[in-house]
Amino acid sequence: MYHGRSTGKGPSTPTQIYQQPPRLLIVHIALPSWAHIYSNLCEALQNFFCLACSLMGPSRMSLFSLYMVQNQHECILPFVQVKGNFARLQACISELRTLQKEGCFRPHSTSLQLAVEDGLQQFKQYTRHVATGAALSYTSLEITVLTSQPGKEVVKQLEEGLKDTDLVRVRRLQVVEITEGVLECMDSVSPVEEPSSDESSVLGTDIDLQTIDNDVVSMEIFFKAWLHNSGTDQEHIHLLLPSRCFSNISRTGDDSMCLKCDLQERLLSPSLLPGTADGSLRMDDPKGDFSTLYQMASQSSASCYKLRVIKALNSSGICESLTYGLPFILRPTSCWQLDWDELETNQQHFHALCHSLLKRQWLLLAKGEPLSGGHSLRTPASTFYVIVPSRSPTLLVKAVATRELLLPSPFPPLPEDPTDVSLKTVERVLDSLELEPTYNPLQAWSHLYSHLSNTLTKLQGRIQPSLESRALRKHPCKAGQLQTNRVRATVAPLPMTPTPGRAPKMPAASKPSSEVFFWPSKGEEYPSGP
Numbered sequence: 001m002y003h004g005r006s007t008g009k010g011p012s013t014p015t016q017i018y019q020q021p022p023r024l025l026i027v028h029i030a031l032p033s034w035a036h037i038y039s040n041l042c043e044a045l046q047n048f049f050c051l052a053c054s055l056m057g058p059s060r061m062s063l064f065s066l067y068m069v070q071n072q073h074e075c076i077l078p079f080v081q082v083k084g085n086f087a088r089l090q091a092c093i094s095e096l097r098t099l100q101k102e103g104c105f106r107p108h109s110t111s112l113q114l115a116v117e118d119g120l121q122q123f124k125q126y127t128r129h130v131a132t133g134a135a136l137s138y139t140s141l142e143i144t145v146l147t148s149q150p151g152k153e154v155v156k157q158l159e160e161g162l163k164d165t166d167l168v169r170v171r172r173l174q175v176v177e178i179t180e181g182v183l184e185c186m187d188s189v190s191p192v193e194e195p196s197s198d199e200s201s202v203l204g205t206d207i208d209l210q211t212i213d214n215d216v217v218s219m220e221i222f223f224k225a226w227l228h229n230s231g232t233d234q235e236h237i238h239l240l241l242p243s244r245c246f247s248n249i250s251r252t253g254d255d256s257m258c259l260k261c262d263l264q265e266r267l268l269s270p271s272l273l274p275g276t277a278d279g280s281l282r283m284d285d286p287k288g289d290f291s292t293l294y295q296m297a298s299q300s301s302a303s304c305y306k307l308r309v310i311k312a313l314n315s316s317g318i319c320e321s322l323t324y325g326l327p328f329i330l331r332p333t334s335c336w337q338l339d340w341d342e343l344e345t346n347q348q349h350f351h352a353l354c355h356s357l358l359k360r361q362w363l364l365l366a367k368g369e370p371l372s373g374g375h376s377l378r379t380p381a382s383t384f385y386v387i388v389p390s391r392s393p394t395l396l397v398k399a400v401a402t403r404e405l406l407l408p409s410p411f412p413p414l415p416e417d418p419t420d421v422s423l424k425t426v427e428r429v430l431d432s433l434e435l436e437p438t439y440n441p442l443q444a445w446s447h448l449y450s451h452l453s454n455t456l457t458k459l460q461g462r463i464q465p466s467l468e469s470r471a472l473r474k475h476p477c478k479a480g481q482l483q484t485n486r487v488r489a490t491v492a493p494l495p496m497t498p499t500p501g502r503a504p505k506m507p508a509a510s511k512p513s514s515e516v517f518f519w520p521s522k523g524e525e526y527p528s529g530p
Contacts, residue, residue, distance in 0.1 A: 021140055022062050022141050023143075024064070024141055025066050025067070026146065027096065029148075030147070033101065035101040035102065038101065040216045041096070041146070041178075044220045044222075044223060044452070046090065047216070047220055050086075052227065053085070053452075054456065057138070059082065061082040062138055063082070063288070065077055065119060066092055070100065073118065079122060110161060113161030116143060119141075120169060137247060137409065140171045143173045144176060145173075149177070151175050173207050176212055177211045232336045235335045236304065237261040237263060238306045240256040241353075242257070256308070257355065260332070265329075268422065269324065281479065307387075307397075308367050309366045312360075312363070312365070313364070313365055317363065318400065323386065324398075328396075329394050331350075332351075353395075358389050363388055366384070371390075382402075383402075415524060
């Protein structure tokens with residue numbers, strides 16, 4: 001399958017770096033399992049798009065389209081830009097909630113294949129239409145089929161149906177099976193849980209198969225992966241270690257061992273979301289550059305940002321008060337431009353480094369090497385980082401303070417013997433607390449989703465009346481005539497051969513219904529958490 005290479009020349013911009021490929025989501029509905037899935041799916045989609053539409057800075061998602069396959073395929077949402085279209089996305093989710101949940105129907109064997117072909121054709125038409133006015137930064141599409149049917153059967157069905165279809169514009173085709181089992185305990189879910197080899201594999205003609213649990217948290221985690229920078233055109237970071245005693249490894253001109261790594265965010269910065277408690281602090285740049293390290297790595301196109309290891313530290317040799325900013329994760333690169341031997345050797349050395357650091361109980365102190373913007377006599381300031389190993393094949397990177405940033409802070413020794421009365425009082429208070437072995441962020445709700453949803457709804461409410469009043473001034477309605485909202489696809493849907501005895505069904509996004517922009521009723525609103 002085609003993995004597009006960037007054809008633009010010159011330095012990459014943050015918009016090019018962060019923006020994900022266009023995505024087509026096909027919801028494959030089967031009864032009666034849909035009745036047990038739809039609520040969790042709709043809530044997860046609602047929560048995800050609250051985040052995606054609220055994040056400041058360059059848009060991380062470009063285009064999104066949604067198809068539904070029941071007894072036949074239907075375009076619920078044509079391709080739209082995600083940012084600035086929360087109302088259309090929310091209306092689309094509301095329509096999913098109203099789909100048939102009981103009874104039975106006879107699905108056509110070609111409906112899923114036709115949904116893929118129709119979505120791909122609409123994407124091609126959209127790109128041709130838009131490309132007449134501006135150059136596009138995306139040329140390929142990622143397609144995800146969400147199903148409650150056995151995943152391997154769906155994969156075989158797609159392989160057979162699409163064997164004669166031109167998929168050169170498809171970057172990735174993925175089947176995600178939603179399992180009927182619900183998690184017994186949320187503690188078992190990890191926010192960075194990756195599918196194991198049993199859960200995610202590549203079958204047949206490059207169709208990925210993955211399973212997720214039928215609960216809101218698991219679905220949210222799956223959708224949030226769409227916000228990651230998953231580009232494979234170039235590695236993000238070069239981690240340089242002294243290598244005088246090594247010979248058969250990746251080397252640089254200054255006699256250093258070079259591990260080529262990709263950079264991944266550990267969490268979203270609150271400063272990128274409007275109205276959050278930490279939004280006024282602006283510890284990270286709100287324009288979309290998440291920290292100095294991520295900014296430098298993302299804007300480096302001609303040469304990778306370098307982290308040069310200068311010292312080793314004991315695992316207990318760093319005070320947490322000296323770290324700042326958001327942590328980031330380093331992984332072995334998956335850059336497609338490297339040959340297989342280099343990728344494998346690089347991965348093996350990365351894993352060996354993680355094992356060795358854990359065995360020695362060491363941390364690494366590294367210095368970032370800034371990228372000079374041309375010939376300058378001024379020496380740019382450096383940033384230092386501490387690199388922490390983990391039990392997974394990843395390294396955690398945190399910025400650490402330097403002498404220039406340090407403020408005087410008195411730390412007098414703790415008195416050895418507090419008074420008996422105070423000690424007993426405090427111990428009674430501590431004994432009343434529930435003790436947990438670890439902190440699980442999946443059990444901590446901040447009501448952020450409901451806050452973002454309300455903020456976006458109010459914003460849309462201010463914009464919509466002004467648009468309607470402008471339309472009324474231009475095209476006043478006749479007496480007794482109601483004006484209805486109509487969502488129009490940018491590209492007309494493909495004509496499909498109707499099933500014998502059945503009239504062709506038009507996409508829901510083109511229905512002349514005033515419901516399409518209405519918010520869900522109180523009974524339909526998604527839960528915002530406790």
